[in-house]
Amino acid sequence: MNKILAGAFFLATLVACGVEWFPSNEVSTSSVSISTKSLAAGTVGTPYSQSLVATGGTSPYTWTVSSGDIPAGLSLSTAGVISGTPTTAGTSTFTVQLSDSTTPPLTATQELTIVMALPGALAAGQTATLRSNDSIMVPPGTTITANGNSITVTGHNGRLITSPGAVLAVPSDATETADNVVIASL
Known part of the structure; x- marks a missing residue:
């Protein structure tokens, strides 16, 4: 009998403290977004590096180009760094996709533009x-x-x-x- 009374007292104490016995049916509203909205211009033949920034979700993140083309000579790493040495002048518009590490992953996309200008002069091999x-x-x-x-x-x-x-x-x-x-x- 003492065990039953002790159990009932323990249960009453937990309820009084606000402990829920049944898990909530709430759905997580977590999201992931891309904070980078614009990119710096670059110059043909000059090394370029720009990091993309994510907010929310769960890291580590994975970045890909989902449409369009990054300027020739540059690439996007899965860590979100656009880098390389551009080889062609012009304006490139492309869309990047961010995925977080949850299952299933949360995703976000952002259209970005990079303008690559010509240098004042071309040098050997350019x-x-x-x-x-x-x-x-x-x-x-x-x-x-x-x-x-x-x-x-x-x-x-x-x-x-x-x-x-x-x-x-x-x-x-x-x-x-x-x-x-x-x-x-x-």
Whole structure:
């Protein structure tokens, strides 16, 4: 009898303290979101690194590109770092997806844009694709390919007009000064 009374007293004490005997049927409203809303611009041929930021959910997180293309020469690590050395000027718009480590995972997406500009001059081993009204300095020996045709820049202090979309490639062994200007014009 003492055991029953002790058990009843213990139960009454737990109830009085607010202990629930039956688990709640509440559904968790946890969420995960991407705090990064914009990215810094970069320059072709210059190393680039930008970390994406997540909030909520449960780490570790996994990041992927779900649509669109990251600029050529860059990649997105699963840890959320966009890095590399961009090879092409232009604007790239893409969507990243964040997944947390819960089961099933919570996810979020965010559209992002990176603008890659041309440097003032191309150096040995560098390439660039020109957009309308871009201009850049190149050394002799640079190959310009546009509309299926290629020419090689010769001499110094020249001015060359090409079409947007032209691809410039400086040989890896180029040693001369980049003093020829190439302009992309319609």
